Amino acid sequence: KQEVTQIPAALSVPEGENLVLNCSFTDSAIYNLQWFRQDPGKGLTSLLLIQSSQREQTSGRLNASLDKSSGRSTLYIAASQPGDSATYLCAVDTGNQFYFGTGTSLTVIP
Amino acid sequence: DGGITQSPKYLFRKEGQNVTLSCEQNLNHDAMYWYRQDPGQGLRLIYYSQIVNDFQKGDIAEGYSVSREKKESFPLTVTSAQKNPTAFYLCASSPESRNEQFFGPGTRLTVL
Numbered sequence: 001k002q003e004v005t006q007i008p009a010a011l012s013v014p015e016g017e018n019l020v021l022n023c024s025f026t027d028s029a030i031y032n033l034q035w036f037r038q039d040p041g042k043g044l045t046s047l048l049l050i051q052s053s054q055r056e057q058t059s060g061r062l063n064a065s066l067d068k069s070s071g072r073s074t075l076y077i078a079a080s081q082p083g084d085s086a087t088y089l090c091a092v093d094t095g096n097q098f099y100f101g102t103g104t105s106l107t108v109i110p
Numbered sequence: 111d112g113g114i115t116q117s118p119k120y121l122f123r124k125e126g127q128n129v130t131l132s133c134e135q136n137l138n139h140d141a142m143y144w145y146r147q148d149p150g151q152g153l154r155l156i157y158y159s160q161i162v163n164d165f166q167k168g169d170i171a172e173g174y175s176v177s178r179e180k181k182e183s184f185p186l187t188v189t190s191a192q193k194n195p196t197a198f199y200l201c202a203s204s205p206e207s208r209n210e211q212f213f214g215p216g217t218r219l220t221v222l
Contacts, residue, residue, distance in 0.1 A: 004152065034210060043116075043200055043213040044153075089152070091211070097168060098143075098211060100152035 002027045002094055006101035013080055014109050021075040021104045023090035028068050031093045035064050035075050038087045038103070047088075048075070080108045113137065114214035116201050121219045123188070123195070131186045131217045133201035142184040143202040143211065146170060153200065159184055160206070188219065196221045 003026045013019050023033070032051045036044040048057045048064040050073070056065040063076040073090055087103040114135045123129045135142065141160045145153040155168030159178040173192025178184055184203075188195045201214040 032209075036213075041198075041216075041218075043114075043215045044202075046210060046212060049210045091153075097155050097158065098153075100145075100154075102150065102152045 002030075002092060002099040004090060004092055004099050004101040006088075006090060006104050008104060009102070010105040010107075012107045012109060015080060015082060017080050017108075018076070018078050019080055019106070021077070021088050021106070023073040023075070023101055025071045025073075025092045025099070027094070028071050029094065030068065031095050033064075033066055033073050034091045034093070034098070035062075035073075036089045036091065038089060040087075044089065077106075080106075082108045082110050084108050114201060114203055114212060116199075116214040116217050118217060119215065121217055123219065123221050125221055126190045128187055128189050129219065131188065131199055131201075131219070133184045133186065133214060134182055135184075135201075135203045135214075136182060137203060137205075137212065138181070139203035139212075140181070140206050141204045141209075142178070143204075144168075144174075144176065144184070144186045145200045145202065147198040147200060147216075156186065156199075195219055 005024045034049045035047040038044050050057045050066045061078040066073045087105045089103040091098040091100045117132045143158040144156040157176040159165035175187045199217045202211045204211045
């Protein structure tokens with residue numbers, strides 16, 4: 001069964017800092033990987049989707065990379081802002097279903 | 111506006127009662143999903159449907175039931191057989207399976 005791990009579980013950074021969130025998965029047979037943001041008590045907001053054939057995707061200050069063979073993905077956030085404070089989750093699609101990590105709780109300190 | 115709606119936002123249930131959570135989407139998506147989220151755990155799949163009148167069990171389907179009579183709607187019933195139903199329930203949809211998922215705002219169910 002696919003297992004998805006996100007480290008660290010929590011992260012605090014000063015405003016303006018660049019940061020990297022990590023996601024690892026145990027089975028490299030995936031169709032795509034998706035990064036989400038979740039604010040407290042809210043649903044998930046899709047940030048980036050990387051197809052298995054792609055190496056990276058970019059949207060604004062966000063850049064996600066995928067190394068399928070090593071079972072790793074990173075989400076790079078440039079010039080962090082207090083509004084980026086949220087929990088970030090990654091999910092891998094095995095074709096039958098998505099498997100989610102437990103998330104990284106990010107706090108950006110003004 | 112296109113999107114996914116879930117109702118109610120908060121739901122309280124007495125032990126032994128069945129309750130139904132609503133999920134509606136106007137995105138014309140074929141696939142719909144129900145997840146459960148508990149503190150400290152990732153989302154876990156309860157049921158999913160790739161087409162009208164068809165659905166499959168996820169990892170934690172016991173104590174839950176669903177229907178998919180219309181493309182836009184995928185209601186989830188939490189039955190009295192679900193031993194620990196207090197959780198945050200999230201509905202999602204995608205244009206087809208193996209594609210980007212979009213989520214609703216969630217329903218928080220509390221059993222009293």
